[in-house]
Amino acid sequence: xxxxxxxxxxxxxxxxxxxxxxxxxxxxxxxxxxxxxxxxxxxxxxxxxxxxxxxxxxxxxxxxxx
Numbered sequence: 877x878x879x880x881x882x883x884x885x886x887x888x889x890x891x892x893x894x895x896x897x898x899x900x901x902x903x904x905x906x907x908x909x910x911x912x913x914x915x916x917x918x919x920x921x922x923x924x925x926x927x928x929x930x931x932x933x934x935x936x937x938x939x940x941x942x
Contacts, residue, residue, distance in 0.1 A: 885912075 904914040 900914055901911055904911045907914065909917075
């Protein structure tokens with residue numbers, strides 16, 4: 877993935893265990909970075925390089941609703 881600093885950012889709301897947040901904030905301070913950058917780095921490391929989502933084949937007897 878390319879450098880995330882040149883990408884426009886989007887706000888995201890998550891519900892995460894408070895102990896994980898506390899740990900992540902402390903780690904961000906130790907790494908001299910922001911919580912946002914720490915989470916981005918963790919997600920980039922965790923996620924595969926490419927995600928493929930396949931369409932499910934529709935039953936020929938079902939017609940799409942308009």
